[in-house]
Amino acid sequence: MLCLSVPSTPEWALSAAEDMDSVLVDHAHCEMKAAVNALSLAAHPPKTVDAHAVVRTLTDIAREEIEHFQDVIAILEQRGVALGPPRTDPYAVALRRASQELRPTSLPPLVDRLLVAALIEARSCERFKLLTAVLADGPDDILRAFYERLFVAEARHYRTFVDLAITAADRNEDGVHSRLTKLAGLEGAIVSNLPDRPSRATVHG
Numbered sequence: 001m002l003c004l005s006v007p008s009t010p011e012w013a014l015s016a017a018e019d020m021d022s023v024l025v026d027h028a029h030c031e032m033k034a035a036v037n038a039l040s041l042a043a044h045p046p047k048t049v050d051a052h053a054v055v056r057t058l059t060d061i062a063r064e065e066i067e068h069f070q071d072v073i074a075i076l077e078q079r080g081v082a083l084g085p086p087r088t089d090p091y092a093v094a095l096r097r098a099s100q101e102l103r104p105t106s107l108p109p110l111v112d113r114l115l116v117a118a119l120i121e122a123r124s125c126e127r128f129k130l131l132t133a134v135l136a137d138g139p140d141d142i143l144r145a146f147y148e149r150l151f152v153a154e155a156r157h158y159r160t161f162v163d164l165a166i167t168a169a170d171r172n173e174d175g176v177h178s179r180l181t182k183l184a185g186l187e188g189a190i191v192s193n194l195p196d197r198p199s200r201a202t203v204h205g
Contacts, residue, residue: 002122002158003180006188013130019201020143021081023131026202028072029086030124035065037117046110046168054164061157068150075146091190091204092120098186107175110168115180118161119187120204125154127203 016023042058045051076083099112128151135144166176194205 002126002155003119003184004122004126004188005184006191008123008126008130008191010130012127013134016127016131016201017134017138021076021079022201023203024072024076024079025081025083026087026205028069028076028083030089030203031065031069031072033086033089033092034117034120035062035069038062038065041110041113041117044110046108048167048170050167054167057160057164061160064153064157068153071146075143089202089204091123091194094190095119095183095187098190099183102182102186105179107169107172107179111165111176111179112183114161114165114168115176115183118158118165118180119183121154121158121161123187123191124203125151125158128154 038058038061042055042062045055048054073083095116099116103109103112105112128147132144132147132151135147138144162176162180165180166173169176191204
């Protein structure tokens with residue numbers, strides 16, 4: 001289902017589980033950024049007959065991302081961990097830059113933005129599944145159940161963003177899937193070359 005070209009290493013989940021406070025802080029900021037990104041995409045709808053449907057779907061995603069943000073904040077509060085200011089996500093920054101450098105293409109720029117969002121959701125989905133497996137061996141059933149639920153949501157968001165990209169491309173499915181494959185290759189290279197991999201206790205680090 002997911003289009004990832006490079007799998008995360010199992011060591012990432014083991015390292016993340018040893019510093020869940022840091023992972024949760026980063027996760028909270030990721031959810032907030034995802035909500036902001038979805039609203040930004042909604043503010044620039046495609047010039048197609050389905051534009052209003054696209055906007056409604058993106059605002060639904062933004063609403064759900066805010067709910068996830070609030071869920072993570074509640075967990076941080078229970079653990080007595082401060083949120084703090086967000087840090088730059090080198091993974092997301094590099095992926096967006098790579099998508100811009102991959103142009104030109106006949107597809108609208110919105111398609112690339114939607115596919116980048118899809119890839120970020122796919123990577124989060126994969127990481128949450130790995131984390132769930134590691135947490136299954138520990139005492140925190142609530143946290144494990146939380147990431148099981150988020151794993152399902154991220155997979156759904158991935159599929160939705162790909163579908164929205166096809167809509168924005170005026171139903172050019174072959175073009176969108178070809179573009180997604182190229183972007184997935186770039187995403188895999190970025191993941192493989194992140195600094196301090198796999199020791200950074202962040203969702204995408």
